[in-house]
Amino acid sequence: MGKIVISENVSLDGVVQDPTGEEGFRLGGWFGQTEAQDLEAWAQVAFAEALGAEALLLGRRSYEWFAARWPSRSGEWADRLNSLPKYVVSSTLEVLDWNNSTVLKGNVVNDVSKLKQEVAGDIVVYASGQLVNTLLEHDLVDELRLMIFPTVLGAGDRLFGEVSHRKPMRLVDTRTVGDGLVCLTYEPARGA
Template identity: 75%
Template structure:
């Protein structure tokens, strides 16, 4: 059975929007203060990708990766992501440029539940700000991995918006990455 793993980069105040400032968001670019730690950050994400069996992406995240050249980019991380099966939740997208990509068009909860039964291992969700809250709301998330940057963005899209109920998490791992980043790993506490 598959395990849905949310892998996200966030500011200290939980903002995930426009970390590099490329999107022109007024509060974007909060990723920049930790440039010296990017190599250590990349090593964490490469190791994660090597232990992943599939990617689950929302349409916007898929398009973000494609627009930034991940379809043809080279290197250990890019090669691994290209080789992985990628499942894209979308009712609008038709043509998928990134090899090994499949569209999940039905009900998100049903499709992701089927995917969890089909894949054996980690199914990693990257940077999917609209998909993640849906997965959390329906208790489909098995693990949350956050890399927290030492910046307060001040405003912007956050990883979690409102949910129908609180979601209690249990810390299962914490470590520094480079000199100023923190990697936190949580599992949801399922009520009996």
């Protein structure tokens, strides 16, 4: 059975918006303002995560962002991401140019539940804020991996939106990445 793993880069105050500065958000670009050695350490963690994934699950906007960048890249990390099966939740996409991509146009909850039955291993969700909130709301998230960047933005889209009821989580791992980043891993505390 597959495991839905949310993997997010977040500011200290929970902002996920425009980490690269390409979306025009006035506080965007916070990812690139991180120390070089920390970004190198982050890249090692992200590459290892890609090696451990069996599939990617993305929302439309995140898919378009990744699909515009990764197919033209080379190297082991690019080879891994480009070869992974990719599932895209979208009601509007018709053509998926990134190889091994499949659009999920039906009911998100049903489609992702079915995907968890079909894929053995980690199904990693990058970015995809709206999708993350839908998965969390419907108790489809099996693990949260939050890479915390040491900056407070004070504004911007946060990772978590409103949910209909409390979602207790249990911390299962914490580690320092480089000198300034922290990776926190949580699992739902089902039944808590």
